[in-house]
Amino acid sequence: MPTNEEQIRTLIERWAGAVHRGALGTVLADHDEDIVMFDVPPPYDGVRGLDAYRQTWPPFFRWQAQGASFEIEELEITAGDEVAFAYALLRCGTPADLAAAPDNRLRLTLGLRKRAGRWVVTHEHHSFPSVDSTADPAGTGDAAAAAAEQEVRQLHERWFAGTAAKDLDALMAAIADDVVSYEHEQPLRYAGVQAVREVCAAGLDAAGDGAVSWAVPDLTILVDGDLAVAWGLNHVQVRPAGGPAVDSWSRGTRVFARRDGAWLMVHQHLSYPYDPASGAARTDLQP
Structure with a gap:
């Protein structure tokens, strides 16, 4: 043996x-x-x-x-x-x-x-x-970029878990105080972490007693030094107690800055495509 x-x-x-x-x-x-x-x-x-x-x-x-x-x-x-x-x-x-x-x-x-x-x-x-950081002050080597991509991806995973748990604080943990977000809803922009917090709170409240999940199946991330951009299709599903699941797909782009060693979202842009014939947002589309 x-x-x-x-x-x-x-x-x-x-x-x-x-x-x-x-x-x-x-x-x-x-x-x-x-x-x-x-x-x-x-x-x-x-x-x-x-x-x-x-x-x-x-x-x-x-x-x-x-x-x-x-x-x-x-x-x-x-x-x-x-x-x-x-x-x-x-x-x-x-x-x-x-x-x-x-x-x-x-x-x-x-x-x-x-x-x-x-x-x-x-x-x-x-x-x-x-x-010696002077050899690569921004940490732009392939290994550093891969590690940074993993950090941003894990940040998203924590957001997804926070959504399922309806944990508002978890959703806000990586949002910069000076964030600017273009949300699905009016007005044209939401400035500051408190404004974004209110949008997230309203979204969780809308699920009521039902379960809610958020995922970005095609999440793509690019990193350069202390800046990162992530994009993909947001899949939100609400499963009301005793009722059928309701699915929603939309487009999302998020920009992150690494501050004091931690990645924070500084900008978000969410949208639905619109029908040029009617001018109405197409909230029913699926990939």
Whole structure:
């Protein structure tokens, strides 16, 4: 029977190979339900729980698909009977990243424990060493852009969860005080966080006792330094208690600025297409 160290080495090498291939199921397979990951991008208090961990990977896989490497170079393991830890150095970057900084490595620490006789990862910590910011003052490298895209995508995921929970504070958490929003409703613009808060509150109240959800299935994000733009079709569904679901699709563009290390929405533009023959907004369209 393989030793504990051999079992853990196989687990970690299988995980790293799955990350490189973008095989999400295998990436998740040997992770505990209550995993805590300290990742390169925020949130700064860590990614907590397997569902949150799952959501971090699709943006990374899109970046990985550009031809980036994710390869273990060094791996050391110390294992007891029930608890173990491992640390590793990995080549992680696009060909351009690695050409620009050939010695840079992703640093990885893992904590593991046994569950029902098998090893599972309960903690991950990923980091790159800090480099001279004058070499890339805006953080515009491919890896930095991928990390920033992931941060903005996770911000949207928190908004979606806040909508389902009807948690107004969660919806407002990443809105800048000086936001300007072009909403579906008149007037022409809403200026300031309080005005946007009132619009969001009215939307949640309109759902009454029913369930409400919001998603952007085709969410696209572009990042350059401390600015990001996201766009896609908003899908809002209200499910009244005892009644059929009501779906609404509209267009949305959002602009974010990174201030003091945190992404905040500074502008939003929502709209429905209009029928030029009647001048009426087409709120019934679906993709």
